[in-house]
Amino acid sequence: MNNLTIFFTFSLLVSLSHAIEFDFCVGDLNLPRGPQGYACKDPANITTDDFVYTGFRGERTTTSNLFRNNVTLAFVDAFPALNGLGISMARLDFGVGGVIPIHSHRTSEVIILATGSIIAGFIDTTNTAYYRRLEVGDVMIFPQAMLHFQVNVGTTPATAFVSLNGANPAIQRTTTLFAGNLPADIVEQITLLSNEEVMRLKRIFGTA
Known part of the structure; x- marks a missing residue:
């Protein structure tokens, strides 16, 4: 076993026996x-x-x-x-x-x-x-x-x-799209939902 192998073996044992x-x-x-x-x-x-x-x-x-x-x-x-x-x-x-x-x-x-x-x-x-x-x-x-x-x-x-x-x-949660602070127009663009639907969901989840 060469020195490099010994070094890596020792390093592995040390990492496996991480001090608790x-x-x-x-x-x-x-x-x-x-x-x-x-x-x-x-x-x-x-x-x-x-x-x-x-x-x-x-x-x-x-x-x-x-x-x-x-x-x-x-x-x-x-x-x-x-x-x-x-x-x-x-x-x-x-x-x-x-x-x-x-x-x-x-x-x-x-x-x-x-x-x-x-x-x-x-x-x-x-x-x-x-x-x-x-x-x-x-x-x-x-x-x-x-x-x-x-x-x-x-x-x-x-x-x-x-x-x-x-x-x-x-x-x-996926509902974060409507419960968070992401503006409605961005939500519309990334979900393809209408403004009416986005605003409805924002009202349900509490940010409109």
Whole structure:
């Protein structure tokens, strides 16, 4: 084995054994957030409660929005113990006919259906749609950054849980075209929608 090979082998072992200096890093939400997440909470102030999230308990109302859904996020802002661990979760509740509109994350996502029946799917960069009706216990993966959606196609409410491989996977919704600060005339040009339709959607999503 020559010296160059030894050097690269040693470098690989060092990178694989990247020093872990803490068992965990519960995020301190009172300190500034950086590219790698939050600074660590003082270990002297950490308790078991920091590692338990109870936000998924109980029933949910799905009648308070246009899409007849209720989304409960267990991202790092709500569950600081996820800080630095590269994981997060969410609970999705669907009323009858409820949907999670098409959106994307900067992470991959796994969904497992707990109750009801939904159609879930994603669209890849060749514009191919992959979708399937899921029944209780079924699992589906949505690859990183792919546009994806869920629709309740059953006759009862449905509940699903998702896991994402990032503590802060973010959500980018297609409705942002109408909910954000993009001028209506630009939205018209890039969507081929009429001014009337763009303004209607801006009123629905709150910027007109």
